[in-house]
Amino acid sequence: MGVWELLLVGLVLLFGLCGVLVPGVPGSWLVWAAVLWWALKDPEPIAWAVLVGATAVLLLSQVVRWALPPRRLRRSGATPRMAVCAGTGALAGFVMIPVVGAIPGFLGGIYLCERLRLGRHGDARAAVRTAMRSGGWSVLAELFTCLLIAGAWLGAVIWG
Numbered sequence: 001m002g003v004w005e006l007l008l009v010g011l012v013l014l015f016g017l018c019g020v021l022v023p024g025v026p027g028s029w030l031v032w033a034a035v036l037w038w039a040l041k042d043p044e045p046i047a048w049a050v051l052v053g054a055t056a057v058l059l060l061s062q063v064v065r066w067a068l069p070p071r072r073l074r075r076s077g078a079t080p081r082m083a084v085c086a087g088t089g090a091l092a093g094f095v096m097i098p099v100v101g102a103i104p105g106f107l108g109g110i111y112l113c114e115r116l117r118l119g120r121h122g123d124a125r126a127a128v129r130t131a132m133r134s135g136g137w138s139v140l141a142e143l144f145t146c147l148l149i150a151g152a153w154l155g156a157v158i159w160g
Contacts, residue, residue, distance in 0.1 A: 001042040006157060009038045013150050017091070020143045021083040031146045032058050035153055046160040054149040061145035065138050078131050085113035086136075087143065094147045102147050106140050107132070 001009075012034035019027030032054055039051040086109040093105020107128060114127035132140075 001038065005041060006038075009034050009153075012037070013153065017143070017146050017150060018087070020139065020146050021087045022080075028058055028061065028142050028146050031149050035149060038153065038157075044160065046156045050149075050152050050156045053152060057145055057148060061141055064141050077127070078134070078136075082110055082113045082131070083139075085109040086139070090140075090143055090147065094151070098151065102144050103140065106136075106143065110136070 013031055016027045016030030016032075016034060019025035019030050021027070035051050035054045039047040086106050089109020089112065090102040090106035093101035093103070093108065095101070096105075110128045110131055111124050114131075115121065115124035118124055118127065
């Protein structure tokens with residue numbers, strides 16, 4: 001697979017990661033479709049292993065999301081800006097502390113956004129708790145899964 005095709009796959013992965021944070025956009029399925037495209041164009045054993053792993057993790061994530069309470073983020077006062085901050089925090093945490101850093105990064109992004117908006121520590125902590133109770137765990141589970149898949153793809157491209 002050429003460099004330009006790999007860049008396009010990476011771009012679809014990035015759109016999928018952003019789509020996780022936008023209601024109505026099938027972000028996790030875009031991430032999976034990008035890995036499928038890569039595996040079909042570059043039929044190496046590592047590509048198929050990443051595709052099988054991505055499929056299994058994505059299906060497990062869907063089961064976990066269905067078990068979590070339904071999304072009620074809009075009613076809790078969550079804004080698109082907060083979603084962007086949470087996603088950026090998760091991505092930064094994922095890069096700083098691979099895989100597990102996404103969770104504190106996600107929570108830190110929500111906290112920072114709400115701290116800047118509300119101005120007080122206590123209010124920002126309460127907003128984080130409310131957001132996570134209202135469906136943030138569902139978004140976090142989907143985002144974490146997509147970051148894991150994107151990380152596996154990137155690792156396979158670099159070291160494969």
